[in-house]
Amino acid sequence: MISNDVVTMTEAAVSRVKDIVKNSQGTAQGIRISLKKGGCAGLEYMVDLVTEPFNDDDLVEKDGVKVWIDPSALFYILGMEIDFKIEKLHSGFIFHNPNQVSACGCGQSVEIKRADLEQYYNEKHSKEM
Template structure:
């Protein structure tokens, strides 16, 4: 039997949860949520990815927050620990915003980031 985890990999603001639910409801096909991951790219080295999910992949960590389901790619887990996802609409753009404590730097255009892996031991309760 696995011990219950006392933390979620990431959290969603109300606006992000609402947007995830809208995307899933308006998707063609059988979407059940969004998968969040990272990939190499951009001038800072890494980019966040978000794709509609029809089914969970082995190893995905499912985060259910405020009625929205987000699946975290296992290869991105340590880079996304503690991240809060928001959805913002401004005069010039709308989109998801990642508030990630593992972010070391970001490029000037805001499309890519440099990330370091989180220390899972820092998340363990003190003995």
């Protein structure tokens, strides 16, 4: 398991994942976050139901919710907050990613730079002081 501050979740996201797991008839353990190539900006966030986690995935837990992270995505989503929004015409997970450079107009694909580990470390430790 990795540190819970590598990727954080709002209460709305935690609640939604709990609902998804509950409605899966007991087959799901949580969700998996990954990235795939696609869209006009280059990458798309993927959220999949996890019934059997991959051995090399990293695990983040909050309030009983399990989120597995594809290791190839980890350095691109380091510091990201996962939220869940319900709006009049759309509902879904929202990703507040400090490594995101841009997004396409439709909001489905993003350009993400690899996280600066030194900067991330310094920011985390300056908040602790």
